[in-house]
Amino acid sequence: xxxxxxxAVSAIIFWCVELLPGDAAxxxxxxxxxxxxxxxxxxxxxxxxSAGERxxxxxxxxxxxxxxTSIVADRPVLDxxxxxxxNTALLSGFALLLYIPVSIALGVITAxxxxxxxxxxxxxxxxxxxxxxxxxxxxxxxxxxxxxxxxLPPLALIGQAQSFGQLIQLIALPTVTIVAxxxxxxxxxxxxxxxxxxxxxxxxxARLKGLPTWRVLLFHALPNALGPAINITALNVAWMIGGVVxxxxxxxxxxIGRLMVDSISHKDVPVILAISMVMTGxxxxxxxxxxxxxxxxxxKLR
Amino acid sequence: xxxxxxxxxxRRKVLAGTxxxxxxxxxxxxxxxxxxxxxxxxxxxxxxxxxxxxxTMDPALSTADPDAARISxxxxxxxxxxxxFSAAPQLAxxxxxxxxxxxxxxxxxDGVKFHDGEAFTAKHVIYTFKRLLDPKTASPGASxxxxxxxxxxxxxxxxxxxxxxxxxTVEFPALIANRFTYILREGQPESELRTAGIGTGPFKVKHxxxxxxxSTYVKNxxxxxxGLPKVDAVELRAIPEESARLAAIQSGQIDLVWDLGRAxxxxxxxxxxxxxxxxxxPFVLTMSCWADTPPFDDVRVxxxxxxxxxxxxxxxxxxxxxxxxxxxxPVAPWVQYALQVExxxxxxxxxxxxxxxxxxxxxxxxxxxxxxxxxxxxxMATLYQAMASEADIRVKLNKAPSNDYWSAVWLKQPxxxxxxxxxxxxxxxxxxxxxxxxxxxxxxxxxxxDAFINEARATTDVAKRTELYQKAQQLLRDDGxxxxxxxxxxxxxxxxxxxxxxxxxxxxxxxxxxVEIG
Numbered sequence: 097x098x099x100x101x102x103x104a105v106s107a108i109i110f111w112c113v114e115l116l117p118g119d120a121a122x123x124x125x126x127x128x129x130x131x132x133x134x135x136x137x138x139x140x141x142x143x144x145x146s147a148g149e150r151x152x153x154x155x156x157x158x159x160x161x162x163x164x165t166s167i168v169a170d171r172p173v174l175d176x177x178x179x180x181x182x183n184t185a186l187l188s189g190f191a192l193l194l195y196i197p198v199s200i201a202l203g204v205i206t207a208x209x210x211x212x213x214x215x216x217x218x219x220x221x222x223x224x225x226x227x228x229x230x231x232x233x234x235x236x237x238x239x240x241x242x243x244x245x246x247x248l249p250p251l252a253l254i255g256q257a258q259s260f261g262q263l264i265q266l267i268a269l270p271t272v273t274i275v276a277x278x279x280x281x282x283x284x285x286x287x288x289x290x291x292x293x294x295x296x297x298x299x300x301x302a303r304l305k306g307l308p309t310w311r312v313l314l315f316h317a318l319p320n321a322l323g324p325a326i327n328i329t330a331l332n333v334a335w336m337i338g339g340v341v342x343x344x345x346x347x348x349x350x351x352i353g354r355l356m357v358d359s360i361s362h363k364d365v366p367v368i369l370a371i372s373m374v375m376t377g378x379x380x381x382x383x384x385x386x387x388x389x390x391x392x393x394x395x396k397l398r
Numbered sequence: 399x400x401x402x403x404x405x406x407x408x409r410r411k412v413l414a415g416t417x418x419x420x421x422x423x424x425x426x427x428x429x430x431x432x433x434x435x436x437x438x439x440x441x442x443x444x445x446x447x448x449x450x451x452x453x454t455m456d457p458a459l460s461t462a463d464p465d466a467a468r469i470s471x472x473x474x475x476x477x478x479x480x481x482x483f484s485a486a487p488q489l490a491x492x493x494x495x496x497x498x499x500x501x502x503x504x505x506x507x508d509g510v511k512f513h514d515g516e517a518f519t520a521k522h523v524i525y526t527f528k529r530l531l532d533p534k535t536a537s538p539g540a541s542x543x544x545x546x547x548x549x550x551x552x553x554x555x556x557x558x559x560x561x562x563x564x565x566x567t568v569e570f571p572a573l574i575a576n577r578f579t580y581i582l583r584e585g586q587p588e589s590e591l592r593t594a595g596i597g598t599g600p601f602k603v604k605h606x607x608x609x610x611x612x613s614t615y616v617k618n619x620x621x622x623x624x625g626l627p628k629v630d631a632v633e634l635r636a637i638p639e640e641s642a643r644l645a646a647i648q649s650g651q652i653d654l655v656w657d658l659g660r661a662x663x664x665x666x667x668x669x670x671x672x673x674x675x676x677x678x679x680p681f682v683l684t685m686s687c688w689a690d691t692p693p694f695d696d697v698r699v700x701x702x703x704x705x706x707x708x709x710x711x712x713x714x715x716x717x718x719x720x721x722x723x724x725x726x727x728p729v730a731p732w733v734q735y736a737l738q739v740e741x742x743x744x745x746x747x748x749x750x751x752x753x754x755x756x757x758x759x760x761x762x763x764x765x766x767x768x769x770x771x772x773x774x775x776x777x778m779a780t781l782y783q784a785m786a787s788e789a790d791i792r793v794k795l796n797k798a799p800s801n802d803y804w805s806a807v808w809l810k811q812p813x814x815x816x817x818x819x820x821x822x823x824x825x826x827x828x829x830x831x832x833x834x835x836x837x838x839x840x841x842x843x844x845x846x847x848d849a850f851i852n853e854a855r856a857t858t859d860v861a862k863r864t865e866l867y868q869k870a871q872q873l874l875r876d877d878g879x880x881x882x883x884x885x886x887x888x889x890x891x892x893x894x895x896x897x898x899x900x901x902x903x904x905x906x907x908x909x910x911x912x913v914e915i916g
Contacts, residue, residue, distance in 0.1 A: 122805040124452050125461065125538060129805065130836050133536035169451035169609040170592065176451075176609060235641060242649050250645035253635065255612045256442075348635075348642050350611040358450040358609075361801040367451070 098380045102373060107151070109372045113365055114147050120167050120363045141167045154369060164366035168359075173370045177355065181374060183254065184351040188336045190267055191274040195332075199279045199325065203286020204313065207321075210291060218283070226280035234273045234346035241269060252347040270347040274340060278332045282325050290321040319393050326393075330386030334379040439630040439915055441896070443467065444643055446657035449636035451609035456591040457580035458530050458537035463657070464636050466577055466906040468606065471615050471632060472513075473580030473597035476504055476523065477571045479904050483680070483733055483822035485571035489518065489581060489598065499566040499858055506557040510622045512583045513602045520553035525584035527551050527561075539578030541836055542829065545570075566856035568863060569824045576825075577906035600627040600911035611635055621911075628898065628914040647672060647891055653915065656890040656901060656908065659773055660718045663889060671894050676720060679888045679903035680730035680826065682818040683716075683774055685766065685782060689842040689879040691812045693764065697877055698756035704742060704881055705749040706786045712883045716777040720889060724882040727875045728818060728826040735823040735864050737871035749789040761790025767807050767814040771800035774886060775815040782881075809839055819905035820885075823867055827851060831874055840879030847873050 121137040122129060138144050145153070157164050163173040202222065206215045225233065242250035249256075252270050257263040293299060294317055302316045341353030352371060359367040391397045449464035457469050476490040490504040510518035530537050531548045550562025567573060583596040590596075593606050600621050606613035615632040637643040637652070644662045646652040648669060658666070658674075666672045687694040687703070694700055709723045722730060729736045753761060768779035776797070783793040798807045808814055816839055818830060828851055829835055833843035847870050854866035874880070888901045898912040 118802050118805055123802065125805075130538060130541055132533060133538055136534070136536040166451060166609070169453075171608070179610070238641075238645050242645060246649060249651050250649050251637070251642055251651055253611070253646075253651060255633075255635075256651070345639055346642060348611070348637050348639065348646075355609070358448070362451060364451060 098377075101380065102376055105372055105376045106155070106369055109369060110147075110151050110154075110365065113360070113363060113368055116360075116363060118363065119143050120365075123362045124168060143167075150365070154366060163370045166359075166364055166367045168362045168364040168367075173366050176367065177352065177370055177374070180350060180352045180355045183349065184337060184340070184353070186254075187252075187267060187270060187274070187340070187349060187351060188333065190271045191278070191336060192333065194271060195275045195278055195282070196329075198275060199282035199286060199329075200318075200322075202279065202283045203290060203321075203325065204318075206283065206287040207290035207294065210287075219287075222280045222283050225276045228277075229342070230273055230277045230340075231342050231346050233276050234270070234343055237269045237273060238346070250347075252349040254350070267349075270340075270343050270349055273343050273346075274336060277343075278336065282328050282332065285325045285328050286321060289324050290317060293317045293321045322393055323390050326386050326389050330382045333382045334375075337375055337378045337382075440633060441629040441631070441654065441910065441913055441915060442633045442635075442652050443654045443656070443910070444646060444652045445634070445636040446638060446640070446643060446655065447636065448638040453606075453608040453613075454592045455595050455603070455606060457582070457595075458535050458539065458578055459592075460577055460906075461538065463905070464634065467634055467656075467908045467910075468603075468613060469577070469580050469595075470599070470906075470908045471601040471634075471910060472595055472599045472603055473582070474599050475575060475579050475581065476506075477575040478907065479572060479575045479822065479902075481677075481903060483572065483820070483904070485569075485575055490571075493571055495568075495570070495858075497858065499568045499570070499856055500563040502561045502563070502570050503554070504559045504561075506559065507622070508557055510598050511620055512598055513596045513618060514583070515620075516583060516585075516596075518581070518598050519556045520559045522581055522584045523559045524551050524553060526579065526582045529582070530578055537578055539576060542576070542825070543573065543578075545573070565852070568855055568858055569822065572822050573825070575904075598622070601632055604631070623911065627911040629910075632910060647893065650893055653896050654890070654892045654899060654910075654913070656888070657773075658889040658891060660716075660720060660889070663718070663720070666891050673892050673894055673896070675890045675892060675899060675901050677888045677901040677903055678722065678732070678885075679905075680728075680733050680820040680885050681888065681903070681905065682724070682728050682820075682826070682882055683772070683778055683884055683886060684728070684816050684818070685778070685881040686814055686816050686830075686839045687764075687879045687881075688812040689840050689877075691841065693756075693758065693762045694812065694879060696756040698752040699758070699762065700877070700879055702749040702752040702756070702789060703786065703791060705745045705752070706789045706791060707742075707782065707881060707883050708744045708785055709741060709883045711785075712778065712781060715781055716774050717884055717886050721884050721886040724884050725875060726878065726880060726882045727871045728821075728830065728880070728882060729823045729867075729871055730820075730885050733823055733826075735867040737868045737875070739872075739875075742875075744785075746789050749791070753789065753791070761792060763792045763794065764813055765794045765796055765811075767796045767798050767811045769798045769800045769803040769807065769815065771803040772815070772817040775817075778883075779815055809837070814839070820888075820903045824851070824855065827867070827870055827874070830880070831878065842874075842877070842879045844873060844877070 120141055121134050121143055125133055154164055166173050166176050169176055202218055206218050209215045238250045241248045248265055248268050252266050254266050257266050299312060299317055302312045341357055344351045344354045356371045445464040445467060447463040454460060454465055455468040457473060460466060460469055474489050477485045478488045480486045489507050491507050493502060493504045495502050512518060528548050529535055531540050531546060545563045545565050545567050547562050547564050552560050554560055586596050594603050600618055601615035602618050604614040604616050612633055612635045617627055617630050637646060640659050643655055647655055663674060666674050704726050713721055713723055723741055725741045727737055766779050768775045770776060779795055783795055786793050808816060830837055830839050831842060832851060833848050850866050850870035854863045857863040857866060890901050892899055895916050898914045
């Protein structure tokens, strides 16, 4: 099933890119193009083959494990995208590390203090972050923490990092931006389901048995309340892998999203296809992991 | 409501939690980044134009601004242009021509070495130019140097090169001082030229992979100019996002940027950590219409379109005063051979009269293409729309995507915004307006104009040559299809501890050899 999805995605993406006007040769030469230089470059890049032929060439190479060569950068696609994938994985990893405790903690606090000041305050902040586009959050964070206070560097130029500490500093602002944008739904979801669970009779039962508060919360209520939040998290992770392109642009982070945008604007088909395969794969994988987690947490589904 | 009751957390616990959070405060102080964020003697520069997978350091194929920076770190040319676009020596020490101007002999500098130790001699010059002109190289620069006969480039001895030209070209030394003619090392494999070129320049490539975010260069210890370069290493990256570029230089994450939008400059000027660097440039911002397509095929319409422009207002509103007024002539008044006449003043009545004479008593409706591809296009087009409407020239704006503006709109639509980087008089006139040019963006083809240029190129007498170039400019100004209302200054900035950097008005020339930190 997953393989069929991947194949279908690759074909759809390929034809969509075909529909875009112009070709890679024009995009590379830009305004310095002359008819002769265009013709030569097209031949060199095999752009004179028909679209069908190019797709089949790509597909047959893929089946033998070859992702092809970036026609613009003139280097193997695998080598080209792997460093970007690693960067995005790094950023996503840090974001997840921060996101999970923050979402759970805020979800629990708002559920326990439902209707109190602190619930209103947190809910309001969360909704504001939910409504603000990531680039606004990003630019706000830059102007406060990098320009005004000068605590952190404004751009995530991770090539400048000389140590792990510097890496953390460089990556802090984009991480916080992503978490701010991502946590909103999860916190809301946690709050709703936790409220529901806390009002159920088995929680009352647990309490009546004389269990301490933290035990009731951690081992009885939370696992049952996590289900919906995990599904949201899976969607969030998929979004993060492909969709943080805006965050990457604001912080000049060398990730996979920006590479995708660049490749589309250059019509670099092998790179576009490879990245969409990776993103589709990641999407399928995170959903699979989420489903498994939900099943593990809920004995009824086992 | 049992759940809520059960799980109430005592006030004491909350207070304890808050205390812990407060105690974490000093931690943030430990995170404080030193303001400079710098290591010693590495110059970190940022380009404003994107530098993606198309990046190269092959001089024959360079198109973008980051390419130009890379190339001028590593390579050098025979001849460079000075601030007024006159030829000045670099790897050549002197040159002379025969009486007709179709044979040029260059003396080369002795004792210059390539990065790998190879001595710089005539054969490298011959190799470079032959490769550049070879159709197989497909260099976009070849057509502008078509006057050179590839077979006529010969070495008289190790340090003397002679160029035989197909047509007399008095301005030949200036003609070859462009972004394509950096001298390569003969014998270096073609496959290495894109990413690991060997030149004679002040820096050697350390790491450059197209599509990766940063390229690095180290000092050439055997550089021929004594005491240079003054920094040990250079880091080059592109930060196309304007706000990000400004944040980077303000926080000291970057030491030097060479293109700034007008909007951010005022803020930077107030910042004591930053030095704003500007230079007068004949960079051309133009709106160009096809002189062979109605309604633009009538010279009176073209003149009316020029008379509606309030040039001073253009300068103030589009460029915030950082620039100079243009007079529909691509040769700025301070450049050699420039035509000196009074700038065309705004005259709405005259514009209306010209339109009526041309058979448009109710005015005309035209469509102007614009884009974000060059800073200022959108503002210029919007302001022009407002100015022109007073003379019943109704301009409809069409904002095209910037990523393929130069391939899909420019040269394809009859009325577009366009720009030309600063050039000397001959190049500025010939590249866009000669009837044989590939880039004739106004479809304006006048045999008299071509004749003036070609005659000027063959005229050795300076006064006569000046007169011919000026006649060409006068004709273009009165009859041509280009509305050139301003020449934006080049704007850049460095951290306050950086010195010795000058912005060159030729956009592709970027010399960092004299830049010093601290």
